[in-house]
Amino acid sequence: MSLRFEIQELFTEASRKNASDIHISVGFPPTFRIDEQLYPIDHPPLTATDVRSILSRLISETQLERFYSERELDFSFNFTLANGEIVRFRGNCSFERGNLALALRLIPQRIRLIKHLLLPPQIQEVTKRRHGLFLVTGPTGHGKSTTLAAIIQEINLTRSCHIVTIEDPIEYIFTSAKSLIHQREVEVDTSSFAEALRRVLRQDPDVIMIGEMRDLETTRAAITAAETGHLVLTTLHTPDAPQSIDRILDIFPPHQQEQVKLQLANILIGVCSQQLVPLPGGGRIVATELMWAVPAVQNCIRERKIHGLKSIIQTGLDQGMHTMDQDLARLVKEGKLPYDLAASYAFDLKDFNRVLHT
Structure with missing residues (x-):
């Protein structure tokens, strides 16, 4: 199985599972972040060579030179999945304990409007x-x-x-x-x-x-x-x-x-x-x-x-x-969030409870 196919398979699976981020680092399997939780995929731990090869396929030679010079790099790119869908990523590469590490965020292609995001x-x-x-x-x-x-x-x-x-x-x-x-x-x-x-x-x-x-x-x-x-x-x-x-x-x-x-x-x-x-x-x-x-x-x-x-x-x-606490209380009252979860995100629990019971 070629490295390119492995990358394509990895990105396709991340898109399918609605992952927000992918972490790629030495000594660990690729890891997805889904709804704030981290999920390592069923894959052998990556080697330093694996991570270097993946990075070299995602950024240009010029970016690679800048990364090795500055030891940090933010970048973005489009990638074509196996089904022909184009997905966009925002990436960061860095070093940790001398090894390469990548964090890739999936950017939705469709730009949603204010009403679709349920914003005020x-x-x-x-x-x-x-x-x-x-x-x-x-x-x-x-x-x-x-x-x-x-x-x-x-x-x-x-x-x-x-x-x-x-x-x-x-x-x-x-x-x-x-x-x-x-x-x-x-x-x-x-x-x-x-x-x-x-x-x-x-x-x-x-x-x-x-x-x-x-x-x-x-x-x-x-x-x-x-x-x-x-x-x-x-x-x-x-x-x-x-x-x-x-x-x-x-x-x-x-x-x-x-x-x-x-x-x-x-x-x-x-x-x-x-x-x-x-x-x-x-x-x-x-x-x-x-x-x-x-x-x-x-x-x-x-x-x-x-x-x-x-x-x-x-x-x-x-x-x-x-306030944030007023909005969290609203979401509880509307049945969109359970109390314990909303309370864990409250800035002032006393104020959150006061608003919730008025």
Whole structure:
């Protein structure tokens, strides 16, 4: 059996079982992540030669050289399965104890819309905005890129815009509809997020999607783009809205934070924080926290009274806001999640129980 056929068989099985990730490492069989659980497949442990051979078939010579030079690499690729279906992967390769290790995430080819993802319908309003900053936050692997893709696709289908995405690597592949979409990949089409953002304002964009605000330069450029009349969509690895605001402010030196507070209060549209919770029968459901930049939220940001944001969100149901615990309680009341499972994902168990019994 050829190595290529083994890879094709492995990817076909991962797709068939709706795995979200594949782990490939020395001394272990290939392992699938399905609904947050890890499942080693029935296969002999992989050798160092096996893993090197697999990697060499997934990335280019140039990428391989960069990986051995930098010891880390993010990448993406398409792969044709045995049945002719094309699947897309986002990958990371690294070293652990001197051995190669691969983590591959399956990216759905079909870009689902906001309603299909069971996201709060209020997010639809973001697609109509002409300028400002909207954040999607949450842990790694909990659907932030999928939510951003849904927002971009809604704009693509309904508005005549120029959309520029800056990603590392490119995940979802868009087909231009009413909008014109250009997707730029870091290390392929541009040297860095910050460099791409410095140039993007001269590319006549209406909407800018940034894969992640990961450093000072990127954050500063994103704020500037939102201030100058563009809709900016991006992600952060923060668990909730208040911590997202703190993270942005803390990226800047202390002497700049006063100015940034004012800028952020003026440009922020809102923050959607999310978790994917596994369902007992298989699959996952999204639970969200949603904060909109209403006047009370803007005042908290200007005065950096971040601790006050939670109570504003809690009492803002009539303004389209809710906390993560309120949403988890809703899912229990609607019979979509059992109590014990939802409680294990709650941020504040006392608050979760209070909401559940009101």
